[in-house]
Amino acid sequence: MPDNNAKVEPRYGDKLQHMLSLVHPWYCVLCQQPARQAMDLCAACADDLPLLQQQCQRCAEPLSVVAAMCGRCQQRPPAFDRVFAAYLYAAPLQGMITAFKYQRQQVMGRVLAESTGRHIADAIHAGDLDTPQALLPVPLHRWRLLRRGFNQSWLIAMDWQRTLRQHAIDIPVQAAVLQRRRRTRPQAGLDLAARRRNLRDAFSLHATVPEHVCLVDDVMTSGSTVETCARLLKQAGCKRVDVWVLARASRTV
Numbered sequence: 001m002p003d004n005n006a007k008v009e010p011r012y013g014d015k016l017q018h019m020l021s022l023v024h025p026w027y028c029v030l031c032q033q034p035a036r037q038a039m040d041l042c043a044a045c046a047d048d049l050p051l052l053q054q055q056c057q058r059c060a061e062p063l064s065v066v067a068a069m070c071g072r073c074q075q076r077p078p079a080f081d082r083v084f085a086a087y088l089y090a091a092p093l094q095g096m097i098t099a100f101k102y103q104r105q106q107v108m109g110r111v112l113a114e115s116t117g118r119h120i121a122d123a124i125h126a127g128d129l130d131t132p133q134a135l136l137p138v139p140l141h142r143w144r145l146l147r148r149g150f151n152q153s154w155l156i157a158m159d160w161q162r163t164l165r166q167h168a169i170d171i172p173v174q175a176a177v178l179q180r181r182r183r184t185r186p187q188a189g190l191d192l193a194a195r196r197r198n199l200r201d202a203f204s205l206h207a208t209v210p211e212h213v214c215l216v217d218d219v220m221t222s223g224s225t226v227e228t229c230a231r232l233l234k235q236a237g238c239k240r241v242d243v244w245v246l247a248r249a250s251r252t253v
């Protein structure tokens with residue numbers, strides 16, 4: 001098990017990083033100004049990313065009133081146990097994710113993964129988030145993978161693994177556990193019932209899974225995809241399934 005109490009190295013400002021920045025300066029992907037933190041996002045733009053504030057403790061649905069859980073989780077608890085999202089799916093992050101997924105600007109995904117990765121590390125070190133035994137990227141069907149050229153969830157999981165290691169947290173990425181066995185229509189524009197129908201039997205498991213795993217995806221909206229995967233994992237004996245995403249969109253928008 002990783003030692004979460006190990007001493008955390010200072011994030012910024014160490015001499016090696018400063019020397020590297022002289023050789024390879026970093027420029028912010030949003031404002032194009034030099035960024036000093038050895039990442040392609042400057043501190044000011046990172047501060048402007050929309051943090052997810054009041055939220056359901058279970059599914060991270062943004063809430064306008066103080067409540068532990070949203071109405072839906074109270075009525076019908078989901079198969080997953082906890083969603084962690086540092087950011088709300090809103091500008092400028094929304095455009096960054098579109099550029100990442102559809103315009104092949106992988107640097108956008110990387111800066112968001114690095115930024116959220118630090119939030120995850122902080123939450124783990126503060127005792128607010130448990131460390132899963134494996135990160136499971138939500139898979140793409142191989143046709144979509146061929147067309148897009150990459151699975152965004154896998155890239156995010158790999159960036160999180162790397163970022164968390166810098167904070168003395170080691171979680172392996174197990175990319176082959178979950179597979180998409182049939183092609184599904186894009187979920188956008190479908191209502192909840194149609195999303196569930198669309199996803200029925202869409203995933204399969206190809207390895208034994210540890211007791212505590214974490215699904216990785218880019219954005220969570222209705223939660224239908226991670227709900228389907230979590231149900232499958234629980235049926236296979238998983239005791240706890242968390243979900244980490246870059247951003248949470250409200251179901252009601």
Ligand SMILES: [Zn+2]
Pocket residue numbers: 028029030031032033041042043044045046
């Ligand atoms: Zn900037």
Ligand SMILES: [Zn+2]
Pocket residue numbers: 056057058059060061069070071072073074
């Ligand atoms: Zn909820």
